[in-house]
Amino acid sequence: MECRQIHPLMHEALSGTLVDEQRAVLDRHLTHCRACQTDYTVLRAVVQAVADAPPLQPSPAFTIKVLDRLPAPVLVFGRVPVRVLWAIVGVLGSLTGTVAWVYRTAIIRGFQGVPEMTAGTKAMAAPFQFVVNTLRASLEGLRYRFPVLPEPQRLEPIVSVLIAVGVAFVILKMIDGFQTAEFESAPDESYS
Amino acid sequence: MDLSDEELVELSQQGSRSAFATLVERHKTAVFSMACRIIGKREDAEEAAQDAFIRAYRALDQFRRDSKFSTWLYRIAMNVCLTKAKQTRFDATSIEASMEEDEESVPLQLPDRGESPDRLVERNEFRERVHALIASLSPKYSAVLMLYHIQDCSYEEISEILNLPIGTVKAHLFRAREALKRRALEALEPQELQ
Incomplete structure (x- = not known):
């Protein structure tokens, strides 16, 4: 067998996947081919050197650096995963927007001075009425400037949902702001 | 725990x-x-x-x-x-080209110097040279070489890690060893083989 054909057998031998027949062919060739014998020895030496390569250690601050670069806090208040909170906020935001839209007429009428409303209730509703009036005025202004926009009444549900989502976002940001770093200096040994 | x-x-x-x-x-x-x-x-x-x-x-x-x-x-x-x-790796292109040459060339035939280089692996400088040379290989070859010989991964695991067919993994390993052997020998002084 030619030396070129023997080469793959050397690699099979190094991988430990050589069958007996092939082993016999390789051994027979190596006994009379000095060049392949030397080649095989060097190949083995190289593979052994690779296998002996010592593990390389990263800098001592490696783990800290990784943790410092991790994205946003995973837990809110130390126990609620952020994605769960986002889901809750999303559902609540949508519900709020939907309810505000469904009952918008009643809400607005309520703030327009229904006789049976007490003075205290009116006082509490005043800020909301102010917001609604401001919103309507803004929408009218927008429509005046951009006549292609639909009537304010048609924009109200969209605005309601946007407000609900905005409020949810602000609340979430506030919660994030109170989040404390769970891992500040070094990894604890509780899991190792 | x-x-x-x-x-x-x-x-x-x-x-x-x-x-x-x-x-x-x-x-x-x-x-x-x-x-x-x-x-x-x-x-x-x-x-x-x-x-x-x-x-x-x-x-x-x-x-x-x-x-x-x-x-x-x-x-x-x-x-x-x-x-x-x-x-x-600024020299990646030249490394790839060099690898292609390696693949096409005939198997290395060492000159008969009378003594076997069996003790090569025992020499620290040889081992260190080989370790340094791993990074000079084409990245895909270095990767296969390390996963197989250092991390003790199986062909199947390497295939999964690198998203390559097992046949390609074996071919990469063959070429990586050959290229590394060739470079290690090129870097050796002639007297080191004696």
Whole structure:
């Protein structure tokens, strides 16, 4: 067998996947081919050197650096995963927007001075009425400037949902702001 | 109590950074060693290894328990390292060209110098030279070589990590060893073989 054909057998031998027949062919060739014998020895030496390569250690601050670069806090208040909170906020935001839209007429009428409303209730509703009036005025202004926009009444549900989502976002940001770093200096040994 | 990787992953998925820190501590040496051997530069390797862990953290939800965590992590690390190696190794093109030459050339025939180089592997300078040369190979060859001989991964695991057919993995390993042997011998002084 030619030396070129023997080469793959050397690699099979190094991988430990050589069958007996092939082993016999390789051994027979190596006994009379000095060049392949030397080649095989060097190949083995190289593979052994690779296998002996010592593990390389990263800098001592490696783990800290990784943790410092991790994205946003995973837990809110130390126990609620952020994605769960986002889901809750999303559902609540949508519900709020939907309810505000469904009952918008009643809400607005309520703030327009229904006789049976007490003075205290009116006082509490005043800020909301102010917001609604401001919103309507803004929408009218927008429509005046951009006549292609639909009537304010048609924009109200969209605005309601946007407000609900905005409020949810602000609340979430506030919660994030109170989040404390769970891992500040070094990894604890509780899991190792 | 020692928790398994999978248990730590589960805790990390629930948001525990301490659990993830333990995973980093456990695998940082392997990931950094691979990065170093593929990329060559220590600073770049450290950055790539950090990137690998951060990507793994972001993708924890996608970890399926049909393979070992280490296999999954190495796959991410390899993707990061191979991309980084392409960016940072200015001589990558020449290395590839050199590899092609290696593949087409005839098997190396050493001159008969009368003595076997059996003791080569015992020589520290030879081993160190080989270790240094791993990073000079084409990144894909360095990767296969390390996964097989240093991380003791099977062909199947390497195939999964590098997303290559097993036949290609074997071919890469063959070429990597041959190229490394050739370069190691080229770097040796003639008297070192005697």
